[in-house]
Amino acid sequence: PDVLGDYVHHVPLNDLEALELTMREHGHEIGAMLIEPILGNAGSITASVEYLKGARALCDEHRVVLIFDEVKTGFRVARGGVQELMGVEADLCTFAKAMGNGYPISAFAGREEIMRLIRPGGVAQGGTSAAHPVPLAAAEKTLEILDETDALERIADYGTRMQEGMAQILSRKGIDHVFTGHPSMGGLFFLDEVPTNYRDWADSDYTLYNELALELNDMGILCEPDSREPWFISAAHDESCMTETLEKFETALAIVLDRQATKA
Ligand SMILES: Cc1ncc(COP(=O)(O)O)c(C=O)c1O
Structure with missing residues (x-):
């Protein structure tokens, strides 16, 4: 109210x-x-x-x-x-x-x-x-x-390496991007500088993120389709998850960029 x-x-x-x-x-x-x-x-x-x-x-x-x-x-x-x-x-x-x-x-x-x-x-x-x-x-x-156990160290390390892999894929396509937060719960923004408050998110263009997330969901990579949700890493994520996530991230990105280029 x-x-x-x-x-x-x-x-x-x-x-x-x-x-x-x-x-x-x-x-x-x-x-x-x-x-x-x-x-x-x-x-x-x-x-x-x-x-x-x-x-x-x-x-x-x-x-x-x-x-x-x-x-x-x-x-x-x-x-x-x-x-x-x-x-x-x-x-x-x-x-x-x-x-x-x-x-x-x-x-x-x-x-x-x-x-x-x-x-x-x-x-x-x-x-x-x-x-x-x-x-x-x-x-x-x-x-x-x-x-x-070292569960928290492992999820932070997994998140860091996953972000490094995603960054390489995005850089190859020339897409500006930054990661926010902690690697165990990192956010992904298609911006050229790190957002510092909620208004930065509200003002950002998250259409690419939304399309990419839905494509990933269809492929079985269950990141949140809402760009406000960080990527939460679980201690159950192992190296096969990492490989699959990065492969599908690259494929999904290519599909979305192709679709956007066709529409333009
Ligand atoms: C950061 C944060 N604080 C508080 C809450 C609310 O918690 P609850 O549903 O237990 O009221 C949530 C719910 O997801 C949350 O993400």
């Missing part, structure tokens, strides 16, 4: 000046700043470390609770999520997807003095399936595997 807009200030990602101005004018009435440092629903466009450090300092100065949405980055980009990756700690953070490896579970965590407010007579927290033992058991096992 429009009325919600009265309670929220939107500031573009990576614009520290705009954030500073907002905090200076409204910091006394702002309860929390919510940010997803790698935009998992906008092509993995990423906050710079400098921006996150600036946001952390402004939140401290204005006594604003800093919340990181780590639903997509948590237990994926590093064992300690985006906070470990970027070296900036939030006051509260949310987790879900990777921690349950497909099982329905989410969690939030934070500084002790905030978490201790959640108690009978304090802040209420509950839900029909909260703390359900089946997803909890799945999450416990998943976290054990992430802790004790």
